[in-house]
Amino acid sequence: MRIAISTGGGDAPGLNAVIRAAVLSARTRGWDVLGIKRGFAGLLGEDEIVPLTADTVRGIAGQGGTIIKTTNRGSPFAYPVQAPDGTWSTVDRSDELVENARNLGIEAIISIGGDGSLAIAQKLVAKGVRVVSVPKTIDNDVAGTITTFGFDTAVNTAMEAIDKLHTTAESHDRVMVLEVMGREAGFIALHAGVAGTADVILIPEIEWDLDKVCEKIMARDATGRRFSIVVVAEGAKPRGGQESIIGESLPGQDRRLGGIAERLGFDIQRKTGKETRAMVLGHLQRGGGPTGYDRLLATRFGAAAVQAVADKKWGHMVALQSPHLVTIPIEQVLAETKRVDPSHDVVQAARMMGISFGD
């Protein structure tokens, strides 16, 4: 048996632990393992295909990033190409991918990625490619699994940032606005905000009202708490307003969210008269090694993916449905949108403690 592994979408702490577990589990069965470099670029002649052996994965379980690289632009079904006049368009290169996989004797692919990679995997399955997926994203926005690896690490990084912002905010009697990742999902903001004891948490699932945000800050002020910590998800938006988009996207890239902290910080300072500073936590949330939780989850997923290949679970994703690992059809995963449920107990607990969601 010869299998190949691909990592797609934004990197997430734990990717290397999945790769290591999958390679070791496959080698135990006597299978050959190839690594497709940079998403599926290696199968399009745009990058390399490398052998993955016990030696190549030695010592990587705790390392951040992915040893086979990744990309979040250039789906094989919409690959960007530049015309001589400089304009860009996209072409479907999936047939080429299928042909190259066949020529390399690849009998199955383990595709590790988030919603975008799952959509690609689903289309490859429809073309007869035997794919098993592993859910990955710091955003935690993949349905069918209680959590994805990378999320816990990102939450810890954001929580530590909130802890640090507290001391400087309190010393200066300032409002600090921290922007965290998550695209259209508010899980990182919610979990890090509650764990880090933020005063205001703004998430895409609950539109905010600037007056309410400022009311909370001034109410704290009136009781002598002259500083406040506001955590805002990059995809959050004011009632009736728009998400904040930063910069231009490159060809084949999703729209880039960002800039909301700066805008909101400015509005808060104008309205409350309180000195306000904004910071964007950015890619620190994706960098570095995984927490113990993520390392273990990633390792379990890697081994489970090899088992799923052995069981011929084509078109399935491994998932955590505590306390068990299961496999579910990718189709089912993609049919659902996973977002923060505003009636969830984490939101309710936060509200009971007086945390404002700006609504």
Ligand SMILES: Nc1ncnc2c1ncn2[C@@H]1O[C@H](COP(=O)(O)OP(=O)(O)OP(=O)(O)O)[C@@H](O)[C@H]1O
């Ligand atoms: N293997 C891949 N090769 C090329 N592009 C990819 C691959 N996987 C995902 N993409 C692209 O990356 C972009 C971002 O996708 P998306 O954000 O959904 O990635 P993801 O896999 O969900 O990971 P994450 O959300 O953590 O970044 C999408 O345009 C998607 O088509």
Ligand SMILES: O=P(O)(O)OC[C@H]1O[C@](O)(CO)[C@@H](O)[C@@H]1O
């Ligand atoms: O690495 P890039 O292209 O800046 O992508 C950033 C995006 O990727 C993620 O980190 C993961 O999906 C999002 O939270 C964020 O919006």
Ligand SMILES: [Mg+2]
């Ligand atoms: Mg995604």
